[in-house]
Amino acid sequence: METIIYENESAMSMVFENLHDATVRVVVSKSRSGEDRVKLYGLVAVSFGLLCILQVTLNIFLHLALCCTILQYTLQACIYRWLYFSGSLYYISSNEKTWQESRKDCLQKDADLIIINNKEEQNFMREFKKYLWIGLTDIETEGKWKWVDGTPLTRSFWGSKEPNGKTLENCGQIKHPDSENNWNDERCSNPHYWICEEKFSP
Numbered sequence: 001m002e003t004i005i006y007e008n009e010s011a012m013s014m015v016f017e018n019l020h021d022a023t024v025r026v027v028v029s030k031s032r033s034g035e036d037r038v039k040l041y042g043l044v045a046v047s048f049g050l051l052c053i054l055q056v057t058l059n060i061f062l063h064l065a066l067c068c069t070i071l072q073y074t075l076q077a078c079i080y081r082w083l084y085f086s087g088s089l090y091y092i093s094s095n096e097k098t099w100q101e102s103r104k105d106c107l108q109k110d111a112d113l114i115i116i117n118n119k120e121e122q123n124f125m126r127e128f129k130k131y132l133w134i135g136l137t138d139i140e141t142e143g144k145w146k147w148v149d150g151t152p153l154t155r156s157f158w159g160s161k162e163p164n165g166k167t168l169e170n171c172g173q174i175k176h177p178d179s180e181n182n183w184n185d186e187r188c189s190n191p192h193y194w195i196c197e198e199k200f201s202p
Helices: 009-080 099-108 119-126
Strands: 082-085 088-092 132-137 171-174 183-186 193-199
Antiparallel strands (some): 082 088, 132 171, 171 183
């Protein structure tokens, strides 16, 4: 243990004053550090609260956007007699037009003539009991049938001995709805009912 001998009272007083000042500085420093920590916690809490509010707002916006999209499709279906089946909306005309005019009408509705992808969709088309234009043609190259989106025909439901019109009949139609295989190649200029398809993606 080290012993300190003070020659006079003034030196001893100075030491105690310095010691007291250092103690005060330490206490003040600790106090300020605590205040900064409280402020930091408060800032973190406020930031977290704002993030929660932003997340809730975003969820509400997305929900409203989805509801509006569904409402739009529902109103369209009600007003223009669209039918829903397996991920698509379908419009069946009430009058007859040529194949080109029929497709133009579909495009004006932000749709196109139907593309039949499978047996289920083919059977759905048969329920309408009408001769119907579909989105199939070989007008570009004779014998190479393509859908209106440019994809080649892979699965077909041609009627017996069809297609047989060669260069005179270049547009596809559903002709005998009572038969499963009922596609027919027809003159594109002949008037028929038609069916539009629009993919439903809410």
